[in-house]
Amino acid sequence: MKYKVFGDKLPAVSLQFEANEAIYTQSGGMTWMTDNFRMETNVRGGLMKGLGRMLSGESLFMATYTALASGAEMTLASSFPGAIIALELDGSMDYIAQKAAFLCATPGIELSTHVTKLKAGIFGGEGFIMQRLSGRGIVFLELDGTVVEKDLAPGERLKVDTGNLALFESRISYDVETVKGFTNVLFGGEGLFLSSIQGPGKVWLQSINAASFAAKILPYMPHQKD
Secondary structure, rough: OEEEOOOOOOOEEEOOOOOOOOEEEEEEOOOOOOOOOOEEEEEOOOOHHHHHHHHHHOOOOEEEEEEEOOOEEEEEOOOOOEEEEEEEEEOOOEEOOOOEEEEOOOOOOEEEEHHHHHHHHHHHOOOOEEEEEEEEEEEEEEEEEEEEEEEEEEEOOOEEEEEEEEEEOOOEEEEEOOOOHHHHHOOOOOOOOOEEEOOOOOEEEOOOOHHHHHHHHHOOOOOOOO
């Protein structure tokens, strides 16, 4: 399979298939395609896995598209301004992603739920349920805003504002810590908690997230008067 990510802050990915190659995506994830695909929609992995995907921001049903001839093309677009990244998994490392990051993947990729620690789930900004990616193949993810990749050395720590931690290798240690100092908490503008991650491993950070963006524009939205 060949692929090309295009577009600026509203990106899309164009996929070109060989015969019998396939990808799966959530229902309604396809933007446009040539007419030489076979489409199958089902609860991939069974009902319980499907319900778990719903908790992590995806749909219950997944659609699998199989190319019937070489040269078949499909395009999938991001749903929010940001970036589309491609990860090639070889089975040696799992990845943990924020809710609703999954765009599409080859059939060898397993999309499941990841349950965080209690404190991280309550205060970390990502919630209790995140997405776990494992297996072998290529997976495409949509992340918010500008994305920066960092490779943390063993023991190296990074503090991240809640909601800006987009993706990390499963070997990364992820927790939440309290901002110290009464004045810092009240007037520092960063809130009471920060996400704390520790290497070794790769982490992807995003400059904004959909939830905080929505919160910022909400006061400017028109309200219906009684």
